[in-house]
Amino acid sequence: MALWNAVSQVATVTQLAGVDAYGLISMIVEAARTVKRNREICQLLARRARMIGDLLQQLERTQLMQHMETRNPVEQLEATLRHAYALIASCRDGSYMYSCCMGVKRADQLREVQNEITFYLQLFPLVSFVDNTRSWEQLLSRACPLCSREATDDLHAVHHVEHEDRLGTEALMANGFENLGTHPPSKSKEEKTKGQVMNMRGLANLIGGAKGAELLHFSFSQILAATDNLSDGNLVGNGGFGCVYKGKLSNGVDIAVKRHDVSSFQGPHEFRTEIESIPNLRHRNIISLLGCCVQAEESILIYEYMPNKCLASIIADETKRELLNWSKRLRIIKGIADGLVYLHGHSQMCIVHRDIKASNILLDHEMNAKITDFGLALMLAPNTSAEVVVMGTYGYADPEYVATGVISEKADVYGFGIVLLEIISGKLFRSHKLEAKGYPGLPLPDYAHKYQAELLLHKLVDPLLHAEEHESSQIMECLKVALLCIHHLAKHRPTMSEVVTMLGRT
Template sequence: MALWSGVGQVANIAQLAGVDAYGLISMIVEAAKTVKRNRETCQLLARRARMIGDLLQQLEGTQLMHHMETRNPVEQLEETLRHAYVLITSCHDSSYLHSFCMGGKQADQLREVQNEITFYLQLFPLVSFVDNTRTWERLLSRACPLCTRESTDALCAARHVEHEDRLRSEALKATKIENLGRHPPLKSDKEQMEGQVMNMGGLVNLIGGGKGAELSCFSFSQILAATDNFSEKKLVGNGGFGYVYKGNLINGRNVAIKRFDACSCQGPDEFRTEINAIPNLRHKNIIDLLGYCVQGEENILVYEYMPNKCLASIIADETKRELLNWSKRLQIIKAIADGLAFLHGHSQMCIVHRDIKASNILLDHEMNAKITDFGLALMLTPNTTAEVVVMGTYGYADPEYVATGNISEKADVYGFGIVLFEIISGRLIRSYMKAEGTRKLPPPAYAHKYDRKKLLKLVDPLLCVNKHEWAQILECVRVAQLCVHHFAKHRPTMSEVVTMLGVAQRAHAK
């Protein structure tokens, strides 16, 4: 009997697979009105489901609903609601045989679903709070551009404490209301409720879904040993985040060790973003994050080591650039395009890098390119835009994004177009700005207005190419021209760029 009941339940859940959360909530409320067994528990579930629906309506208009971290819990909620509906409908059967065979198991399942729904009642107010805080911080930064990061963090912390107190009091109040007319809750139940409300840090971590679980955790002493106490001889790069060192692990493997500066305003945010993003991105053209180290104020990431450093260093060095023939350059171009196409189509979500530039493209010993530095990355629903604080690198940043604050995957397309011009011309964007002594956008940014003769002047004179390679270069110039169009809607997607590059290579290869 139990076996057949289990099979029937699975079948019912499968039939409900296409029903969304709102539809399931309505069905739960109606089904709870006519139950014959476990009436009190089923009606309590219905009330909490209705509360979940009200919270979802508040979340629908927020920017966070465009992020995978927020959509994942909503999708899990729908699965819980399906299970709840099947359990409530099973309580319509009041026969003695059903009670004898399934009564105890049914009560346990109802209790489990009730705990899951209670969890979502705590989670969704927290998600709403995070969205409100981000909006508030964005407006504050626009209204007071000179406001320091420390002051905004302090204000956010104050609001967080205030929200915790309010959420705790509301949750305990809701518990008291639900317990009216019932027996007083056991001490363990009350302690469990307070634990669920007060453990906000645990809820924040749970939103991330256990990201970074495959990463190695290095001790600070291991990092010191690998870098000879952060020796200057091991220093290979630096930026607004801090410093990058070449390290050697005890097993002999060379690694790149990124040490975030404790005084940097962007360090902590970039560290958290990279820990969340990179471990879930497995692609040959995306840098591998091997591990991390957190000790006191030290936030350190450990990556695979790329011996030829970044693309910008190759382009800036005329000797190295001369060795980079067109075949290698085209290989790098295609690798960057493949990596970005993967990001924009990853797991039914769009990851916008937001800082595509030559210094964020690393090269291994065979000049294979990998995209790095995901500290500014955002996650969006495909083919949508979001209003965010403008961040990135001057010259590579999408002018439409800079002007409006609205970002989409086309911002990465623009950055790719600039990098493509740099590879073809053998000149970095900053060299144009230094030569002109102005903060105006460099010539490649206006390439969509150039005619064929002017574009040919952009090609690196160090390139020695044959007729067929010259045709490929012209095709790549045309692709770059499309990518840097001033208006995002007129730019191709990265998947379209990959297709165009493939057609160009096959059409002219001999």
């Protein structure tokens, strides 16, 4: 029987010799749905195969498949996909006796072919990266015809630096994370500065399309004048991108100036994402990006100023938090929810923020919430998911997304649920290692689930929140919404539209 199955597998591979990559990927996905053995690794293989298909479509759209250097690895890939299909089919169709004899060996073979497919997942972005560099070079030449060869070499350098960042982040994910995506492989200050300067020069020349044209372009001298020469007295914060200063324009408008620190790896990609996404977003609960400054080594983003800073700073300060009564907290909660509904349904596309946390919620003078920091944002088709490199912040990142790399709008729902718990409990996730009888050192979500099971949700409420009787019932309803949002499986979480409906009853 084993010999017959082995012969059958060889025949299957031979019969598939004329099937192209797209056909093989479809067959792999279909076969993985009905496997009887090695189900988990077969389904993982199918997900990887779908990602390969997406990459191949990108290569075709850029006409790279016409080049022999691209076509050769695709032909090798097709051989790997044929092998993968044969292995998955054997897991689906093999007899019980065969599975007993060959089960362990088949699992090893599946892992080997998975490693081969992973190689192509790394290879094809490299091919696309080379083509993107050519495109940037052509665009830069058109924008600046007198651009020197030295500048073109610098352009190649910046793309190399950015690609290293992405690969470094992938390697980091395999070892766990604290603030995801913020600890890349170390590079010299000279390397970082060189890549940063050239990328921002390129952006300065290329901004002016439909997205960039909506932004005001400030000179560095205007920034210095608005912030008293970027004085320490105007420093209001410091994050992964760089320092944030309060400023005032000549017309009296208060602004927040986010200046990139060349020692930070969060630079060109985040800068570009912000200027491409925020100007197109118009909502009372989304921060307004007023303009940017790209000059010499400087890359600066200018936002509307939020006098009450971020939600995390309010929660961490007992004096300020005590002034935050339930009506104000509820308004903040509903504001965040409304902003996310807008993002998830904006322009018939779904914008996934990917880093919803208390420090990314700013508060204006009336304590209205505004979502900020779109450096990690992704755009998806509605009600779909994608497999991407995991990035975000520990504690707020959806655990299912962290485990699988599959992202959807439900990742933002999870982050919202954690923020909702923080607002009600008056404790930030990072400081919330609770010591209680039977629950030593539990983080906030686990603590909440424990109390839910024991019908003791009222013990989660901030002691400084002196709620009236009718408000207590609203708080309990909001806690139940939060617990739905932080379910460990994305499919069991509500959408943000459903969250807004539930909050509307409070």
